[in-house]
Amino acid sequence: MGHLSDVTVKGGVVSAIFVWIGFVLTTVATNHAFEGMRPMVTAIDAGHWLAVLVLMGAIIGAFGV
Numbered sequence: 001m002g003h004l005s006d007v008t009v010k011g012g013v014v015s016a017i018f019v020w021i022g023f024v025l026t027t028v029a030t031n032h033a034f035e036g037m038r039p040m041v042t043a044i045d046a047g048h049w050l051a052v053l054v055l056m057g058a059i060i061g062a063f064g065v
Helices: 009-035 039-063
Strands: none
Touching (some): 009 039
16 A cells, blocks of 8 residues: 555555455455355355455554555
């Protein structure tokens, strides 16, 4: 976030969403598909990580520069 010059709560949340899409969602979906899990389990697991990352991004963004 510091490299983007957007160290705010909004910037933290946006960064968290992009990290989630790029790293977490793709990994969770691939692992769950390989294991043969139902899509609902994937949605619950990925949703949990989205909430965690958004909360972390908001807290980090609230610290500011």
